[in-house]
Amino acid sequence: MDEKSQHLDSIRDIKKMMERSSRFISLSGLSGVAAGICALVGAWFGYGIVHGSHGDEIRNNLLRLRDKEGDISLADYAGNSLLKIGLLTFAAAFVSAFIFTYIRSRKNHTPLWGTTARRLMVNVCVPIAAGGIYLLTLLKYGVFGLIAPGCLIFYGLALINASKYTLVEIRYLGYGQLILGIINLAYPGYGLYFWAFGFGILHIVYGTVMWWKYERNSGDESAVHNQ
Template structure:
């Protein structure tokens, strides 16, 4: 009997330590909605190409004008805003149900470790935009986003790093298929997010 209570106490202590050192309220549904937003944005971008008279699937490379790239970046920013907003909503809701604080020291550490590679990648993308190296922007966003996920794994769910690895690999592969950034971006930010979100929702439901 004492042995059983001892094991239960150890399990409770481990659970408390996990909660105090990791942000475990990350919702799988936030990944699903982020992926849906990315796919919806990609579909919209495809119609923007149609409007501009660009057949995206015609040829091996697609190089766009600076004005079109700026419009695409605005669309990407809006998609990011929707994804972050939905992520906050579902994560806050999950935290409330579990009786956990969404903003504490662990959350601050998570955001710091996540933001350093992400902000660095953002500056790199601005540099690529400035030098009109447009085909490199999509691979760069995938690679730096993946690095941000892997870097943040220590303060949240361990499974996040696997999504990060997939984003990095996809970004590296897309470096050899320049001009097909929309496809790589849709797979990385759309399909992979949905698959990851569904797995996490089922696993940590």
């Protein structure tokens, strides 16, 4: 029995080593919750601008810019409050996600940056970079109704593409973002609501599930490896 237990322990150790080398397991559920909260706060401010006292002014300015040159340059649009809110929301979500992931990597004694992390980042960044170029082109020509669904679609593709290097829940989050983006294509006037649901609610749900499954107990690392 003792010899059998030793063999089982050896197999578990080998499994842990293989997962450490093939998957980035330091993603924190709290980072997803924090990113979702940042997105909801950003959507709330965006809603106040679009539907509040400044909404008519913004729409009139966009129409004026389109009438002036036929399209809207990035320099003209850079001063728009909605773009500023989007950039601030992204920065806040990125910083919070990095902090919680760093804390978890220290807790689990796993490196934050390594071969697997680089592969994960490459697989995330390629669809995001392509999507960024596409969305900037939409901004240039004033096709604002496709911005929100474009964000959701390319972000979903990035998550699905990178899911093979991290926990499987990332893939399901990516599917959710992708489906929302495709549905939003049929309702371009409701982009802010889809954006808030995808980047806000789905991230909070995903982060909560991740935290409950892997982090609520002190032995969260062993819970990951035993999956």
